[in-house]
Amino acid sequence: MLLENLTFEEVENYLKEKDIILIPIGSTEQHSSYGLIGTDFITAQEITKEVGKRLNILVAPTLPYGMSQHHMAFAGTITVSPLVYTQLIRDIILSLLSHGFKKIIFINGHGGNINSVRTAFEQVKYEGKNGFLEIISWFLLPEVQDLERELFKDENGYHATPSEVSLTQYLRSKVFSDKKKEKDRDNINVNMDGEYFPLTKEEFRAFYPDGRIHSSPWLARVEFGRKIFEKAVESIIKRIQAYEKIEIK
Numbered sequence: 001m002l003l004e005n006l007t008f009e010e011v012e013n014y015l016k017e018k019d020i021i022l023i024p025i026g027s028t029e030q031h032s033s034y035g036l037i038g039t040d041f042i043t044a045q046e047i048t049k050e051v052g053k054r055l056n057i058l059v060a061p062t063l064p065y066g067m068s069q070h071h072m073a074f075a076g077t078i079t080v081s082p083l084v085y086t087q088l089i090r091d092i093i094l095s096l097l098s099h100g101f102k103k104i105i106f107i108n109g110h111g112g113n114i115n116s117v118r119t120a121f122e123q124v125k126y127e128g129k130n131g132f133l134e135i136i137s138w139f140l141l142p143e144v145q146d147l148e149r150e151l152f153k154d155e156n157g158y159h160a161t162p163s164e165v166s167l168t169q170y171l172r173s174k175v176f177s178d179k180k181k182e183k184d185r186d187n188i189n190v191n192m193d194g195e196y197f198p199l200t201k202e203e204f205r206a207f208y209p210d211g212r213i214h215s216s217p218w219l220a221r222v223e224f225g226r227k228i229f230e231k232a233v234e235s236i237i238k239r240i241q242a243y244e245k246i247e248i249k
Ligand SMILES: [Zn+2]
Pocket: 031, 039, 040, 109, 110, 159, 160, 164
């Protein structure tokens, strides 16, 4: 059930039955020479749509831009500043709360968004608004991480991961026909001594010149993407079902 396809009366009727809504959020940023610029919002969007469909829960339009300033030394990246992103998330929450939604769940595809989203939650509470606010980052779910270890051993890494590249290969197989797939360098270096975060775009490019962070995206396969998609959807469904039982004071 997509919010964008309803009328206001249909939303009012939904609110008589349910008070929960899901919002996919991601980023528009480089994912090395193996992954799509849209990776983080495409994965979050398709996982969220599937969860919404299976649970009959409303899904708000995807927020495709996120906090990606550290990727700005790579062409195609579009970022929102951390303060603006926090405000934007706050405004989205306040809009939904004002209509009567009481449980607002962000399904996230990008690690760089998490601090700003949590700060927005704190701000909304500071402004005295009741309601349940949560962010679920699919790539941080323990069930998904177990599967990633099974599929990629210690080569999943932290950015442009074979996991997210597999997912997008599964979700958008056609656009991968002209993308690089073969391994072009030595295995990842998992020694993170001397690395630090956050980074400016110059620092990022100096640390990670080809845009990966300790990942082996050449291990990505459509079939792995199907498995990861199913695992992420199942794991999120379990959590949403628990959240549906929470009573808002
Ligand atoms: Zn990503």
